[in-house]
Amino acid sequence: MSKLKLPANGSCRCGQIKFKVDAQPLVTMACHCKGCQRMSSSAYSLSAAIPSEGFSVTEGEPVLGGLRADLKHYFCPSCMSWLFTRMDGMDSFVNIRPTMLEEVGWFSPFVETYTSTKLPFAETGAQHSYPEFPPMEAFEPLVKEYQALP
Numbered sequence: 001m002s003k004l005k006l007p008a009n010g011s012c013r014c015g016q017i018k019f020k021v022d023a024q025p026l027v028t029m030a031c032h033c034k035g036c037q038r039m040s041s042s043a044y045s046l047s048a049a050i051p052s053e054g055f056s057v058t059e060g061e062p063v064l065g066g067l068r069a070d071l072k073h074y075f076c077p078s079c080m081s082w083l084f085t086r087m088d089g090m091d092s093f094v095n096i097r098p099t100m101l102e103e104v105g106w107f108s109p110f111v112e113t114y115t116s117t118k119l120p121f122a123e124t125g126a127q128h129s130y131p132e133f134p135p136m137e138a139f140e141p142l143v144k145e146y147q148a149l150p
Contacts, residue, residue, distance in 0.1 A: 002106040004048075009058075010101040012076035012083055016060045019083065021101065023054020026093055027139075027146045028107060030124040033114035039066060039073065039082055043122035046109060047085070047095040049143075055084070055094045110146045 008021040025048035036045035062083055066073030072086045085095040098107045112118075112126035113133050128134075128142060 004106050008101050012079050012081035014079035016078045017062050017076045018059035019057045021050055023051045025050055026143045028110045030109035030112045031114055032118040034117055043119045046098055048098045049093045050096055051093055
């Protein structure tokens, strides 16, 4: 597994929204929940949890979308690309969509969630799988294990 080369720049599909990442991900994930399947129009969504101080929108104003009150999904108002998600009460990190970065060859999901609703053909190669979200007490060990990877 390779590391993200910093600083990393990203943008929506049309380029109206640009962002910058200045910190390594805490952990990388793939989510198979029905909401992510529908919002990504795919079998799963990909995310990298970036420490909040290592993420900034550098151009444009993303808009809120999605349906869950505790999850704030941000999109480009023009091309509607799903860019990142913030969670209420979890201000220490931002879940970015890593495919919006200019360089994505470093990415592979370390954890996959909601395998209970996974499509039969969808394989991610993740090292850890959970039928729903991991229990809260599992996050710290998962982050430590991910951080220890070469």
